[in-house]
Amino acid sequence: MAIDFDAPATAVKSPSKLAHVVLRTNNLxxxxQYYQNFLGARVVxxxxxxxxxxxDDEHHRIALVQVPGTQAKLPTSCGLEHIAFTFDSLSDLLLAYRQRKQKGVLPLWPVNHGPTTSIYYRDPDGNQIETQYDNFSDPAQANEFMSSKEFAENPIGVDFDPEDYITRLKKGESEESLTKRIEIGPRGLPEHIQ
Incomplete structure (x- = not known):
């Protein structure tokens, strides 16, 4: 089928995927080393x-560029807030958490947002990284939750303890029961974001 490049557009064609993220640094x-450890990545x-x-099978997911004159990140300036990586299961998310912990990489913030169960980290330059598990197997269910009264009241989420989740999984509790968000009422932005 021929593409009509001159047809009036009602919307821009979306890309098929997000290919990579490039981070500017003064600490290459x-x-x-951090991203190799954090992602289990290899240098291409x-x-x-x-x-x-x-x-994974992409030629590169993260690129780092050291540019002369690059200044330290200002936490209060505009720009990228975080990069997010998804795991196939809650157990995989928690296994990666434990493996990072063994390497001395500790989380900044574990939170169940509702649509995702997430663990945030901060890299050496101060960039935030979210690791997450999608709590709903169907995107329509996640969209429905995000349209709910509960999500409108608290779009930030509820903190959790990854060690508690690991203990509960070891005792046989299901991932589904752990990923169902507990409702706590209204909540503002956490301190580490402000």
Whole structure:
């Protein structure tokens, strides 16, 4: 079928996927090592100013570029808030949490947002990284939850303890019961975001 490049557009064609994220840094070696450890990534290419990393079949998912004159990140400036990575199960999310913990990488904020159960981290430059598990198997169910009164009242979520979840899973509790968000009423932004 021929594409009509001159047809009036009601919407822009969406991309098929998000390919990669590039982070500007003044700390290339530490950032490269961090993301290798954090993602279980391999270096695809590296020189004195660039590192390309991948953890799957994409040629690179994270690129790091060291640019002369780059200043430290200002936490209160506009820009990227975080990058998010999805796991196939709650158990996989918690296994990666435990493996990172063994490497001294500790979470910033574990939270059940409702649509996702998430664990946030901060890299050496101060960028936030979200690791998440989708709590609903069907995107329509997640959209329905995000349209609910409960989500409108608290779009931030409810904090949880990953160690408690691991203990409960080991005792036989289901992932489904752990990912159902407990409602706590209204909640504002947590301190680490402000």
């Amino acid at each position: 070696k530490a950032m490269s 290419h590296e020189n004195e100013m660039l590192v390309f990393l991948s953890y």
